[in-house]
Amino acid sequence: MFSWLARIALACWRPVSRYARMNKDYNNSNSDELEEDSFSLRDSLLWCRDLEKHSCGDFSFAVVQANEIIEDHSQVETGKDAIFVGVYDGHGGPDASRFISDHLFQNLITGLARANGTISEDILRNAFSATEDGFLALVRRSCGIKPLIAAIGSCCLVGVIWRGTLYVANLGDSRAVIGYLGRSNKIVAEQLTRDHNASIEEVRQELRSLHPDDSHIVVMKHGVWRIKGIIQVSRSIGDAYLKRPEFSLDPSFPRFHLSEPIRRPVLTAEPLLCTRVLQPSDKFLIFASDGLWEHLTNQQAVEIVSNSPRAGIARRLIKTALNEAARKREMRYDDLKKVDKGIRRFFHDDITVVVIFIDQESLSTKMPVLEQSVKGFADSIGPSNFNIL
Known part of the structure; x- marks a missing residue:
């Protein structure tokens, strides 16, 4: 039996004639792969780049939309000896995630220029800080005519590979996972980021220790732990009303x-960072918004990547997650593909996946690679100014 949500969705099917505008993005796929998985030809809400080159290997990139207006923004920037990945999972609207996509990488480039092309954790941290300041300035300018912009925010996950070293910075519950060869040459998943989500006991304890005088800093609401009974993520860009008293919303927005009124910031935009010198056993990285991890474990994801062709692997991960989302709602996968945006949000979130393959021979040699900027869910690819030499 379909659930009541499924019945709503089934009533909103669209005819086959509306199928995908993005099938042109299969320019790097082989015919066998397309025949096996015609997902994008059947679903206008999926965008992908099946396989592209970067300075130390290949990357695969895919996004599926669930919300009426997509709130996941994302980008890959390739340079002569570096690659930048950004996954920005918005909430409350697309304004913050779109702002991050337009500004964070440029803030990083500005920091790199000042540091003579040398990347560091401080450079990444400063790029996050400048992006937060810029968005809060936009909120201040806009809140008079659009007060709800004070309640818009975004998770922010960034990865940079430069000269064989990986730098990762994260706010929120998007996740970076590395797949490496362990004992007996079995692929092993290692999570590189920490989920900043109130569903995790460690996060709740951290919030209580930071706000000892607030007994309602985290509360259970409708079976879900939420900060102030409102939001699940404890770190973000934006969400100004939970950071500065002047952005508090009046009761007309219940x-x-x-x-x-808040006496101190409830959320923070301070990212957690990690640095890793890539080893010969490190094979690939998965950067994804929490919509993927809601349906797949870290180990399941790395095994899918390890056991599948490179071309279209980001799309394959999304398809596997959506299969699981359909199963949980007692639906068939083919039925879920026919559900339109907005209604689709009852079944799954917007999902962004970027898979970065690490080829050791490329790490030690300077491979000629086109410097390009790829934005998730955008129809065009442009040049990138990612040159940190």
Whole structure:
């Protein structure tokens, strides 16, 4: 039996004539792969780049939309000896995630220029800080005519590979996972980021220790732990109303109304960072918004990547997650593909996946690679200014 949500979705099917505008993005796929998985030809909400080159290997990139307006923004920037990956999972609207996509990488480039092309954790941290400051300035300018912009925010996951070293910075519950060869040459998943989500006991304890005088800093609401009963993520870009008293929303917006003004920021935009010198056993990285990890474990994801062809692997991960989302709702996968945006959000979130393959021979040699900027869910690819030499 279909659930009541499935019945709503089934009523909103669209005819086959509306199928995908993005099938042109299969320019790097082989015919066998297309025949096996015609997902994009059947679903206008999927965008992908099946396989592209970067300075130390290949990458695969895919996004599927669930919301009426997509809130996942993302990008890959390739340079002569570096690659940048950004996954920005917005909430409350697309404004923050879109702003990050337009500004964070440029803030990083500015920092690199000042540091004479040398990347570091401080350079990444400063890029996050400049992006947060820029978006809060936009909120200040806009809140008079668009007050709800104060309640818009975004998770922010960034990875940079430069000269054989990986730098990762994260806010929120998007996740970076590395697949490496362990004992007996079995692929092993290692999570490189920490989920900043109130569903995790460690995060709740951290919030309680930072706010000892606030007994409602985390509360259970409708079976879900939420910060101030409103939001699940504890770190983000934006969400100004939970960071600065001047952005508090009045009671006419009950969903975002606080019982009393905040005395100190409830959320933070301070990212957690990690640095890793890539080893010969490190084979690939998966950067994805939480919509993927809601349906797949880290180990399941790396095994799929390890056991599948490179071309279209980001799309394959999304397809596997959507199969699981359909199963949980007692639907068939083919039925889920016919559900339109907006209604689709009852079944799964917007999902962004970027898989970065690490080829050791490319790490030690300077491979000529086109410097390009690829934006998720965008129809065009442009040149990138990612040159940190």
